[in-house]
Amino acid sequence: MPFRAPLSDLRFLLDHVVDFAQVSGTDRFADATPETVDAVLGEAGRLASEVIAPVNRAGDKVPARLENGIVRTSPGFAEAYAAMAEGGWVAIAAGTAHGGMGLPLTLASAVNDMFSGACLALQLNPLLTQGQIEALEHHADDRLKALYLPKLISGEWGGTMNLTEPQAGSDVGALRSKAEPNEDGSYAITGQKIYITWGDTDFQANTVHLVLARLPDGAPGTAGISLFLVPKFLPDAAGKPGLRNSLHVVSLEHKLGIHGSPTCVMQFDGAKGWLVGAPHKGMAAMFTMMNNARLGVGLQGVGVAEAAYQQAYDYAMTRQQGRTADPGSPTIIGHADVRRMLATMKAQVFSARAICLSCAVAIDMGTATDDPAWKARAAFLTPIAKAYGTDVGVAVASDGVQIHGGMGFIEETGAAQFLRDVRITPIYEGTNGIQAMDLVARKMMDNGEAAFRLLREIEMGAAAARTGLPDLAEDVWQAGETLREATEALLTQDMTDRFAGAVPYLRAFALVLGGHFHLKAALAEGANGPRSALARVAIRRLMPDHLGLLAQMRLGAGDLFALSAEDLAA
Ligand SMILES: Cc1cc2nc3c(=O)[nH]c(=O)nc-3n(C[C@H](O)[C@H](O)[C@H](O)COP(=O)(O)OP(=O)(O)OC[C@H]3O[C@@H](n4cnc5c(N)ncnc54)[C@H](O)[C@@H]3O)c2cc1C
Known part of the structure; x- marks a missing residue:
C-alpha cells in the first residue's frame, strides 16, 4: 500500500499532547x-x-x-x-x-x-x-x-x-x-x-x-x-x-x-x-540555520520511521508463515515476536514525533512571547529531538527490514531503502554524539534549570494521571524521579565524565519524555482505548531502559580510558 500521511496522529498530538492551543492562542500566531x-x-x-x-x-x-x-x-x-x-x-x-x-x-x-x-x-x-x-x-x-x-x-x-x-x-x-x-x-x-x-x-x-x-x-x-x-x-x-x-x-x-x-x-x-x-560572528548566524535544520532532521527520522512502519505493517498483514498464536490473525502479525516489533515501532514513532513537536511548540512560544523559559526549553529539546528522532528512524527502519524477513534484504520491496536513506540522519547536522555533548554541556549551563522544569512537568503529568491510569502514572513518576537524581549527579561530573555518559543520558531523557507523552495521550483518550494500550508498551517495554542508560551515565569515563588506544587495537 502507498504511503499514508499520518494525519490522525498529528492532529491528536497537536490537540491533546503538545498543547498547540497555546501557540494559536498567542497574538503572533492567532x-x-x-x-x-x-x-x-x-x-x-x-x-x-x-x-x-x-x-x-x-x-x-x-x-x-x-x-x-x-x-x-x-x-x-x-x-x-x-x-x-x-x-x-x-x-x-x-x-x-x-x-x-x-x-x-x-x-x-x-x-x-x-x-x-x-x-x-x-x-x-x-x-x-x-x-x-x-x-x-x-x-x-x-x-x-x-x-x-x-x-x-x-x-x-x-x-x-x-x-x-x-x-x-x-x-x-x-x-x-x-x-x-x-x-x-x-x-x-x-x-x-x-x-x-x-x-x-x-x-x-x-x-x-x-x-x-x-x-x-x-x-x-x-x-x-x-x-x-x-x-x-x-x-x-x-x-x-x-x-x-x-x-x-x-x-x-x-x-x-x-x-x-x-x-x-x-x-x-x-x-x-x-x-x-x-x-x-558567522557561527552565531549559522546556528540559526543549524538549529532549525536540527529539528527538521529529527523529523526526517520520524517521517522515514513512519513510512517504514507502514510498509512493515502492510507486509505483516499479508505474509503467511506458520501457525500463529492469534487465531484471528493468520498472517505473521499473529506471531508474538512480530507483534512485539510492530508495537515497539509504533510506540517509538509516537514518542519521537511528540518530542519533536513539543520542541517546535517551545520554539514558537519563544518567538511569540520572547519568554526566556520557552527559549531555554526549545534549546534543551533541540538536541534530544534531533538525536532521538533520528535514532528512532534507524531502529524502526531496521525492524522494518526484519519484519520482511529475507524480502527485507531484497531491494525490490523498498524496505531496505528506508534503512539506507535514514542512516545519514544521525550523522549530518551535527552527529548524535555531538548533540548529546551539547545537551550535557551547553544546555546545562543554566545549572540544569531547563531540565528540572521539564522534569517538574513530567511529575505533574504523572500526578494528573494517578486516578485514571494509576499503574502507568506511578511508573512515569518514578522514572522522572530517577532522572532528576541522575541529572543532579551529572551536574557534579567533570566534562570528560559527562561526555562519556552524554549519549546514554540523552537517550534516557528521551525515553522518559516519551513515556510522559504517551501517558498524556492515554489520559486524553480515556483508559482502555488503543492509545492506552500503546502507552503501556512505551512505558513498560521501552522506558525501563532508562535505568541501564543512567547507570552507564554515572560510570563516567574512567573505565573507557582504562582501555588505552593500543588495548583497543583491532
Ligand atoms: C549525505 C551528507 C550530506 C551532508 N550535507 C551537508 C551540508 O549540506 N552542508 C555541510 O556543511 N555539511 C554536510 N554534511 C557533512 C556532515 O554534517 C558531517 O559529515 C558531520 O557533521 C560529521 O563530520 P565528519 O564527517 O567530518 O565526521 P567527523 O567530525 O570526523 O566525526 C567522526 C566521528 O568522530 C566523532 N567526533 C568528532 N568530534 C568529536 C568530539 N569533539 N567529541 C566526540 N566525538 C567526536 C563524531 O561524532 C563521529 O562519530 C553532509 C554529510 C553527508 C554524508
Missing part, C-alpha cells in the same frame, strides 16, 4: 486557527501521499548525476518539487514581510514530517532552504533580504548550507575557506566545501549558498568565522539570475542512501559573496 491547521495538514498530507511519495523509488534507482558540470536530478523530482513550490509549501513558516505565510514552526514541522516520510532525498531540498530563510531573516541586511527572501520563500530559488571541509567536519573551526574584501563592499570567497546537500539542481533557477569562511583578520577557531551569501548566478538589476558566479560543482558523492539528493563537492574560486551578520 491565524493558526483549527480550520487553518486542518486545511494545512489535509492538503500537505495529500501532496505527500499522491505527489511526493510516488517519486521516492525513482530517486533511489536513478541517482542525481553530474553531466558537463550540471546536476541532473532523478526522474519526477522536478515535477514533485514544482508541486511543492506552486502550493506554497517550501517555507510556510517564513515571515509575511517577504511573502511567507508566517505560520507556526509547529505546523511547518508537521508538514516536514509528512514530506520526509514521502521522500527524504527530495525533502532535504526545501528543508535547507527553510533554514537559510530563517538565517537571512535574522541576520541579513535589508538589501539582501529584499533581493533573496521572496525567491527563496516561493521556492523559485533554493538554499544550501556550506560548512564542511575535508579537515573541518564536527570541528567547524578548522575551516580554511577565505573571504577577501572587494572594493564594492562584496567579498571574494575561495575554498572547497564537501558534502554540500543539493549544491546544485536542474529545477531551481538559482542556488544560493550560505558559506562559512574566514576574513583576513579572522582569529583561528570558531571565533574568527564569518558567514557569506554566495549565489550561483549573480542577480541582475531586475533581481533575475544574471552572470554566472565563479563557483562550480566538482563532483557528486556515491552514497549508502538518499541517492536522489545530490551531495556535492563545491569549489569557490574568488566567488562573489556578501556578508551576512557581523564580521567574525
